[in-house]
Amino acid sequence: MSTVTAPAWAASDPYATALRTGRGPLFLRRGDGWLLPLDVERWCAAADAVDRAVLDRCEGTVLDVGCGPGRLVAELAARGRGALGVDVSEAAVARTHTLGGRALHRSVFDPLPGEGGWGTVLLMDGNVGIGGDVAALLHRMRELLRPDGLLIVETAPGDVDERSRVRVVDVTHGGGAVGEPFPWARVGTPALLALARRGGWPETVQWTDGERCFVALRSRRTSSRAEPPKSTAVMSSQRSRNTSGSSPVADR
Incomplete structure (x- = not known):
């Protein structure tokens, strides 16, 4: 199994400071000056209504x-659900631990607890872009899920399919790039569904909630819908950032 080194932004002072303070603004910036906002305030807040509806599934x-500061893991823990976050x-x-959630400081491509036995894996807040190779990430998700497991992916709005190398930018401190560039991807629902079909994910459910877009994939055909669970499993063994799915803004 390959191991992905933590990208430069993960340990950069502006990113770490933003998570500790709960405030941005931060952006991903390509070499051509294109900027994508990182929704730090939302990630650091409690799970909102859209998040909670996803967790119901x-x-x-x-x-x-890519649990980030842990709002989803904390919400699941508050519900009494077995949940673990992983983030570089x-x-x-x-911050996840502070909120009462459980998380590992690790890449998703590193060995993880419970491989092949997770009921649900989440790729929220644009985390389908981790590593810049969506097909490889989907393959890794299959390794983590149980045979009938559920993968829930938050996709970018619109018909987007792009890979690039980006840096984190803190625009409040001169707009300078932080750390080395790292690979990232953005995909909308059409592109993700095409990759899923090629990767052998037979079940798909797609929906939008407000301005956010989601796809649920089954690792093996079981039912035609991703429904809220009727029971909660207890995790017997548990012991690492996120981007917004919103549209990029102009350079500044």
């Missing part, structure tokens, strides 16, 4: 990949 134990940012993991 989760089945069994839940792994939140030490500050994100620390």
Whole structure:
């Protein structure tokens, strides 16, 4: 199994500071000056109504990949659900613990607890872009899920399919790039569904809630819908950032 080194932004002072303070603004910036906002304030707040509706669909134990500051893991813990976050940012993991959630400071491509047994895996807040290779990430999700498991992906609005190398920018401190560039991807629902079909994910459900877009994939055909679970499994063993799905803004 390949191991992905934590990207430069994960340990950068502006990113870590933003998570500790709960405030931005931060952006991902491509070499051509294109900017994508990182929705730090929303990530650091409690789970909102859209988040809670997604969590209602989760089945069994839940792994939140790129959990960030932990709002979803904390919400699941408050519901008494077995949940674990994983994030390459030490500050994100620390904040998750502060909120009462459980998280590992680790790449999703590193060995993880419960591989092949997770009921649900989450790729929220644009985390389908981790590593810049969506097909490879989907393959890794299959390794983590149980045979009938559920993968819930938040996609970018619109018909988007792009890969690039980006840096984190703190525009309040001169707009300078922080750290080395790292690979990232943005995909909308059409592109994700095409990749899922090629990757052998037979079940899909797609929906929008407000301005946010989601797809649920089954690792094996079981039912035609992703429904809220009828029971909650308890995780027996548990022991790492996120981007917004919103549209990029002009350079500044």
